[in-house]
Amino acid sequence: MKLNIKELSMHLSKFSNVGTIFKKELRSYFNSAVAYVVIVVFLAIVGWMYTSSMFLINVASLRMMFELVPLVFLFVVPAVTMRLLAEEKKAGTIELLTTKPLHDWEIIAGKFLAAWALIGIALLPTLIYYITIVFLGDIDNGPVIGGYVGLLLMAGVYVAIGLLASSLTENQIVAFIIGLLLMFAFYMMDKVLIFVPDFMTSVVEYLGIDFHFSNIARGVIDSRDIVYFGSMLGFTLYLSVVSLEKRKW
Amino acid sequence: MAITVRNLTKLYGAEKAVNDISFDVKTGEILGFLGPNGAGKTTTMKIITCYMPPTSGMVEVEGLDIAEHSFDVRKKIGYLPEMNPLYLDMNVVEYLEYSARLYGLKDALLRSRLKEMIDVCGIADVRRKDIGELSKGFRQRVGLAQAMIHDPEVLILDEPTSGLDPNQIVEIRNLIRQLGRAKTVVLSTHILSEVQATCDHVIIINEGTIVADGTLEQLQQDFRGSEKISLELKASTTNAMIAIYPKFKDIQHVESVEYGGQEGDLHKFSILTQKGFDIREEIFRRAVSEGWVLMEMSRKATSLEEVFHKLTTAETTNNKQ
Numbered sequence: 001m002k003l004n005i006k007e008l009s010m011h012l013s014k015f016s017n018v019g020t021i022f023k024k025e026l027r028s029y030f031n032s033a034v035a036y037v038v039i040v041v042f043l044a045i046v047g048w049m050y051t052s053s054m055f056l057i058n059v060a061s062l063r064m065m066f067e068l069v070p071l072v073f074l075f076v077v078p079a080v081t082m083r084l085l086a087e088e089k090k091a092g093t094i095e096l097l098t099t100k101p102l103h104d105w106e107i108i109a110g111k112f113l114a115a116w117a118l119i120g121i122a123l124l125p126t127l128i129y130y131i132t133i134v135f136l137g138d139i140d141n142g143p144v145i146g147g148y149v150g151l152l153l154m155a156g157v158y159v160a161i162g163l164l165a166s167s168l169t170e171n172q173i174v175a176f177i178i179g180l181l182l183m184f185a186f187y188m189m190d191k192v193l194i195f196v197p198d199f200m201t202s203v204v205e206y207l208g209i210d211f212h213f214s215n216i217a218r219g220v221i222d223s224r225d226i227v228y229f230g231s232m233l234g235f236t237l238y239l240s241v242v243s244l245e246k247r248k249w
Numbered sequence: 250m251a252i253t254v255r256n257l258t259k260l261y262g263a264e265k266a267v268n269d270i271s272f273d274v275k276t277g278e279i280l281g282f283l284g285p286n287g288a289g290k291t292t293t294m295k296i297i298t299c300y301m302p303p304t305s306g307m308v309e310v311e312g313l314d315i316a317e318h319s320f321d322v323r324k325k326i327g328y329l330p331e332m333n334p335l336y337l338d339m340n341v342v343e344y345l346e347y348s349a350r351l352y353g354l355k356d357a358l359l360r361s362r363l364k365e366m367i368d369v370c371g372i373a374d375v376r377r378k379d380i381g382e383l384s385k386g387f388r389q390r391v392g393l394a395q396a397m398i399h400d401p402e403v404l405i406l407d408e409p410t411s412g413l414d415p416n417q418i419v420e421i422r423n424l425i426r427q428l429g430r431a432k433t434v435v436l437s438t439h440i441l442s443e444v445q446a447t448c449d450h451v452i453i454i455n456e457g458t459i460v461a462d463g464t465l466e467q468l469q470q471d472f473r474g475s476e477k478i479s480l481e482l483k484a485s486t487t488n489a490m491i492a493i494y495p496k497f498k499d500i501q502h503v504e505s506v507e508y509g510g511q512e513g514d515l516h517k518f519s520i521l522t523q524k525g526f527d528i529r530e531e532i533f534r535r536a537v538s539e540g541w542v543l544m545e546m547s548r549k550a551t552s553l554e555e556v557f558h559k560l561t562t563a564e565t566t567n568n569k570q
Contacts, residue, residue: 016350016353017350017351020347020350020351021351024339024347027343028336028338028339031338031339032338091334091335091336091337092330092331092332092334093334093335093336095295095300095328095330095334096328096330096334096348096395097351098300099298099299099300099323099326099328099330100323100348100351100352101320101321101323101324101351101352101353102351247300247301248301248302
């Protein structure tokens, strides 16, 4: 098959606006202290849990970490996402952004990807713990790969929720709280099944994000879980685009 | 026409922010959009720049309808919103580059536009500084540079000089005039002298409706009330003065004459004329033929300030009644 470079670059240039916004947002995370705080928080909390528990149970596994990070996400992700749109609304720069020849979805996509990438970058240093475990004993790589994939997918959904929260208000604190509450609700769903009427348990369980995360973190990548993460992402991002278009109503 | 607006209406809930306005902006002119705060200037500009759609009505920019060709319209417009919002954590070059990229500029074109804007707007010295560290005057220059970076045909500037000190205001006005030479510019303001200093064409808007539309001269002409002409004549005796007095009334279009008193052998008169007539020439001729010694003559024309005041307050009181 002949590769048509011109056509390819035309397709890619459709995403150049997303790329421009992505770079700007990611750079502003690193220009401010946000990025470094997030990285340090991950390293510190995960490191503390890791060292304090692993030698006790004496098993070469990252299970503890994969149970803990979703909880850390609940606080870190809304802190990362709260400014994405709320700040622009407050400062009025949203008016500059939306009067440029851009689609609203490009703004949402660029911002979403930047915050997601930041969480991904913050997870990278935790690989140090993996490497040390590899030296200490035999480790089953399946759950590790599954765990990281699951964390990234979960982070994606959380970032989308946080972005939606940020699009609803111009107050960053409010955006943080809305984001935290929504994420916490999805996190808790599969843990409160005893309080749920019988006929709804399977639905509520399916909606719970931690349920799908634990499936993947076991090292089993099932299409149902992938569909869950994919549709959650798509739906939440769509709502953010709608919320951004609200100015036109 | 660079911009055509027809029957534009914008409702916020039940409140009419803009009520059925229509106007044209010719290519290359600087239009001053004048009105008190809350008159609908910003709303109109937000609609023209495609930030939000109108409730009803039509806007065309360079012949393109904003509803159908929103993307092309946005490419043709440079916009400086009210309060000049900026990303305070970016430095000047980063910010301008970001804006330029979102307008689709890249590589050599981007670099040359960037350099040109930095030169034209006089921000070379601060180009590596964070915008948050800049003074208001410099921020305004950055805002203008941002609006101009893609070389748009139309510039929309919402209160470009608000919050600046008098020196900065003069600088920014000069910059706008300089930039505006090759562009169509719409600027809004609630300051009259701004319009007098920069604009070719004025639209006065009040409570969502246009109350006046024309050039500065036209407006002054149209809304000129009876004019006052002050005269000083030299006469040796008061009796001579008494003889002169009725002769003013013979001059056409004179409404009334008032004797303003005496200082030595100088006698003052003030003459009110009918609306829209200039009788100074006639007075001069009369003085020559009658042999009056004319020491001083001056006309007090209605200033734009009076026009503005008259239009915006009259409307308000009418509506309240």
